[in-house]
Amino acid sequence: MKELGDTVIYRLYKEFLELCNKLCTKFPNAVGTLKPVPRGSALSRSNVYQVAAKRKEYLQNFLESLFTLADEIAHSDLVYTFFHPLLRDEEQHLGDKEEQRKSIQGM
Numbered sequence: 001m002k003e004l005g006d007t008v009i010y011r012l013y014k015e016f017l018e019l020c021n022k023l024c025t026k027f028p029n030a031v032g033t034l035k036p037v038p039r040g041s042a043l044s045r046s047n048v049y050q051v052a053a054k055r056k057e058y059l060q061n062f063l064e065s066l067f068t069l070a071d072e073i074a075h076s077d078l079v080y081t082f083f084h085p086l087l088r089d090e091e092q093h094l095g096d097k098e099e100q101r102k103s104i105q106g107m
Contacts, residue, residue, distance in 0.1 A: 008093045027073045035065040
């Protein structure tokens with residue numbers, strides 16, 4: 001039997017923006033409750049670390065608000081499909097683990 005462990009998924013900021021837009025279209029009653037994911041143009045690109053920190057905050061607020069919504073929204077097909085692991089998630093995760101292994105060996 002395969003041992004269950006943590007699953008890591010990799011999604012782009014624009015994919016979260018797309019999920020937010022799709023949820024608001026499919027469930028218009030959620031628009032006022034669901035914290036929006038601002039478009040990338042609302043953020044300055046001058047400091048990559050500041051942009052990343054702000055996006056992390058936006059995504060955390062979005063996800064917290066999403067999972068407090070009614071089950072028909074929080075557990076909808078859109079949400080399950082978005083968070084379902086893809087082949088690219090596994091490939092990226094294996095690549096990250098390999099890089100980590102190499103950096104430990106190089107110490």
